[in-house]
Amino acid sequence: xxxxxxxxxxxxxxxxxxxxxxxxxxxxxxxxxxxxxxxxxxxxxxxxxxxxxxxxxxxxxxxxxxxxxxxxxxxxxxxxxxxxxxxxxxxxxxxxxxxxxxxxxxxxxxxxxxxxxxxxxxxxxxxxxxxxxxxxxxxxxxxxxxxxxxxxxx
Numbered sequence: 001x002x003x004x005x006x007x008x009x010x011x012x013x014x015x016x017x018x019x020x021x022x023x024x025x026x027x028x029x030x031x032x033x034x035x036x037x038x039x040x041x042x043x044x045x046x047x048x049x050x051x052x053x054x055x056x057x058x059x060x061x062x063x064x065x066x067x068x069x070x071x072x073x074x075x076x077x078x079x080x081x082x083x084x085x086x087x088x089x090x091x092x093x094x095x096x097x098x099x100x101x102x103x104x105x106x107x108x109x110x111x112x113x114x115x116x117x118x119x120x121x122x123x124x125x126x127x128x129x130x131x132x133x134x135x136x137x138x139x140x141x142x143x144x145x146x147x148x149x150x151x152x153x154x
Contacts (some may be wrong), residue, residue, distance in 0.1 A: 008033055019082055025093050026059055028086040029102065030073035032127060035083065036106045040117035044073075050112035056085075087130040099131045104141040 033054065037047045048070075056066045077086075090099065106127065110120040128138045 025072055025089050027069070027076065029058070030055055030087040031071055031077045031086045032083065032102070033109060034070070034073045034077045034088065035086075035104060035127065036109045036120060037121055038077070039110075039120045039122070041119070042117075044113040046114070047109055047112045050109055054108070058105075083127065083130060087127065090131060094131075096133075099133050100137045100141060103128045103131065103133050103138060106147060107142050107145040111149055 033051055033119070037043055037051055051070060052063075052066050055061065055069055056063065059066075063067065090102065094102065103124065106124045110116050110124060126136065
């Protein structure tokens, strides 16, 4: 599986210095976002579209590359025993602002299907804690996403 991931990034992004770290970090980020999509055991088309748009925008990839990244990230998340390997990479290489931005992306995914499931909120809370994002920023990002959607939703 890791060979397939490395080949994907080698083909897609033409690695430069620190490429392995950056590519692995992108996969870790995508895998954490996939965890939010899968948290409620129901994957809605709106969630997949939102995830696709996020990855396309964040990593400047074309549609085919994003689809392949999503497939690889989902497979990697399926095989992972826990989130530690992904969280560790993010903690090692993202600064605090990047981690808060990642939590906000998680909230956007959770609300993509117009409703927040308790399992999604629990997953985001757990991941935010593991990323050492302060509770105040966890709440602030949630409120910012809610306000962007036009009101307070549960």
